[in-house]
Amino acid sequence: DVKVTQSSRYLVKRTGEKVFLECVQDMDHENMFWYRQDPGLGLRLIYFSYDVKMKEKGDIPEGYSVSREKKERFSLILESASTNQTSMYLCASSLGGGTWGYEQYFGPGTRLTVT
Amino acid sequence: AQSVTQLGSHVSVSEGALVLLRCNYSSSVPPYLFWYVQYPNQGLQLLLKYTTGATLVKGINGFEAEFKKSETSFHLTKPSAHMSDAAEYFCAFYGQNFVFGPGTRLSVLP
Numbered sequence: 001d002v003k004v005t006q007s008s009r010y011l012v013k014r015t016g017e018k019v020f021l022e023c024v025q026d027m028d029h030e031n032m033f034w035y036r037q038d039p040g041l042g043l044r045l046i047y048f049s050y051d052v053k054m055k056e057k058g059d060i061p062e063g064y065s066v067s068r069e070k071k072e073r074f075s076l077i078l079e080s081a082s083t084n085q086t087s088m089y090l091c092a093s094s095l096g097g098g099t100w101g102y103e104q105y106f107g108p109g110t111r112l113t114v115t
Numbered sequence: 116a117q118s119v120t121q122l123g124s125h126v127s128v129s130e131g132a133l134v135l136l137r138c139n140y141s142s143s144v145p146p147y148l149f150w151y152v153q154y155p156n157q158g159l160q161l162l163l164k165y166t167t168g169a170t171l172v173k174g175i176n177g178f179e180a181e182f183k184k185s186e187t188s189f190h191l192t193k194p195s196a197h198m199s200d201a202a203e204y205f206c207a208f209y210g211q212n213f214v215f216g217p218g219t220r221l222s223v224l225p
Contacts, residue, residue, distance in 0.1 A: 004158070040124075042217040043205070090158055094213075102166075102209060103149055106158035 004107035006091050012113045019078040021110050023091030032074035033092040033104060034066060043090065049074055081114045117142050119206050119216035127222040134193040136219050138206030141187065146208040148189040150180055153203045165189065196223045
């Protein structure tokens with residue numbers, strides 16, 4: 001079974017802090033994704049990566065950056081956390097040599113609260 | 116433009132009743148179609164998928180979905196709802212890229 005793990009299930013940070021969310025997958029997937037999920041807005045893609053050191057902006061990249069130094073690990077960085085970044089963050093991975101691949105496998109999510 | 120619509124942001128059924136969650140898509144290329152389920156405070160779990168071949172697809176937990184190209188639909192059904200089916204359900208497809216629908220919250224009443 002594919003396993004996608006996220007470093008924290010719950011996280012509380014203060015406004016202005018730099019926040020790192022880590023995601024690791026163990027199935028040698030090429031593609032990795034970061035989404036945020038908010039009530040009434042569904043899943044919104046922040047960034048994705050289709051190879052090591054490659055990244056593409058999704059629909060809402062503002063205020064976020066990402067890092068993919070190793071194939072299995074994809075990090076989401078909030079440079080200066082703000083209260084409007086309070087959300088559920090979901091990481092996913094998929095096979096595929098192209099940009100989007102096939103079905104995505106999700107981690108358990110990180111619920112981030114910024115106070 | 117590619118899009119996915121799910122009719123009804125919230126659906127309630129009685130335990131033992133038929134579950135029907137609707138999904139329609141718009142795509143210029145043949146799609147791969149998926150249904151995901153999300154239980155509270157968890158990630159999304161793949162229920163079933165259609166890629167090619169048989170248009171009636173069976174998934175986990177007794178769910179199934181039928182791909183109807185002429186109707187551009189991929190509705191999810193289960194003959195008899197169980198309390199444990201209460202969750203949020205997302206339809207998604209992969210055409211030129213991966214697109215998620217807005218989700219339907221399913222409540223199961225005793």
